[in-house]
Amino acid sequence: MAITQHELTRRREQLHDLQRYLAVLEADHDGARAKLLGFRHRYLEALGPLMRELDELEAQLHQATLLLHDALQRQGLDTPRPTPARAKPWPDIAALPDAVPLPPEPTGPMTDLPPPSLKTLYRRAAMRFHPDLAPQGPERDVCEQRMMAVNDAYASGDRRKLETLLLAAGELPEKVIGGPADAVRAWLGLCEHLVQGRIRVVQAQMVWLQSLQMHALRIAIERAEAGGMRPLDIMAARLRSQIAERRQELYIGERVGSDASLAADFLRKRYLRAAGR
Template sequence: MTNTAISRHGLERRRSQLSDLRRYCADQEQEFEALRARVQGFVSRYVDALGESYLELDALESQLHSATHGLAEALRSSGIDARSPLAPQATALPVLPRLPPGTALPAEPQSGLVELAPPTLKTLYRRAAMRLHPDFAATEIDRSAREQSMMLVNQAYSASNRAQLEVLLLAAGEDPVRVSGSNADALRNWLDRCERLVQGRLRVVQAHMALLTVHPMHRLWLAIAQAEVKGLDPLSVMANRLRSQIGERRQELYIGQRLLPQSNLAQAFLHRRIERMGAAASTN
């Protein structure tokens, strides 16, 4: 029985298709890395322009939270029902998605496609006996297993069941070429596995590209690039806004650290802080 799992023409066609798929996947990876590098360049500009201001604002928010939390505790100690404001969230540095390393493809079976005349049924039987005969057992457990296998070999040979003999020989570790006269199945399995690996890698790359294009930094980069083309300077506007917020928080902190719980302004100050932190949490 000649193995017709894959022909020589089919092998070359599948090899060519696999090569095309690998090139396309590599192109997609390069496209992702190029876009990521451009967005990362913008992220560096963004951090250089605004990073220190965000750190200062975070520090002020933390101090202000401590002051208002202490104020709320003092009000509760005085018998006044007062909630503490939500804790501020630190500004996280932008992190872009990064491709995980790929998996190396398995090596192609050597010698290309081998097609020989398949061995006779008697030859297969002799090879099975050489591999599975109980006299070659190393232990009693091994002998018992071999006896069971040889019983199946004898049954297959008596019934001229070549397919069953091939299955038993392959399970015993015989070279597929020595069993069927061809390594077509091994080549087909190799191609199938390679194609699955490359297709899986392609899905990973495309998923990461989708994540990158919807990332807030990608969207901000596009918006700022369009504004800069028009001669605007959005990063300076954002920096000025942050400095204004820093000034407001400093003033808030100055007041919050000096308010007395028994003053009429304490509850109103705490209420405004709770409202602002709740609004900030709902927009994140």
């Protein structure tokens, strides 16, 4: 099936529209990622040292409670085995993967030949079938009959008849019905497929970014800050309070080992706190 110059132009415009839409999506994604990375840096700069200190105390407290548990087990007392507190790692916010480059557009006369006009077909048929261009004899008689058919087809606007006559006489199809443009059609289809695939990748990555707990935290903190609050300072105060509590727990845990009932009660309370009860 032939493809006209108009159709080629329309398909190229569609491809350009897709590429412009993709560029907007990529810019939105990169902007959202940059905001998230900037927030993470600010968050960790403000709270990171306190979070690390709390994690270290949790590790020491776990070791102390594990020693108490083992000591009670040896005394025949069954207590829940302590489990280490597992800090949730911050997810890696990777950049978008590199896009597959679009292949170059095919070149050559077959890529943009529209079907010739009816008048062009008539002139081509006249040059091939006009009796004056044929030698005397049966060949001229055949040309006269074909030329009559050509004149009738042109007079009635029967393009298909002219095409049939020319193709039967050995004319190249691209000169009769236009360049099939298989290569450029396939190129446009491949480019559209690649761009649409990239759009889906960017959209999925954007959905993932917005599903992160860090994203929700950034929105909440920035809204609070816009309202005049200082949420990072509040969070820092809470971390310091938790650090003080863990230090007190560690102090008690390291000194109740000689009293089995106190050790068991300490482990039970520690277990309930870790279980969120």
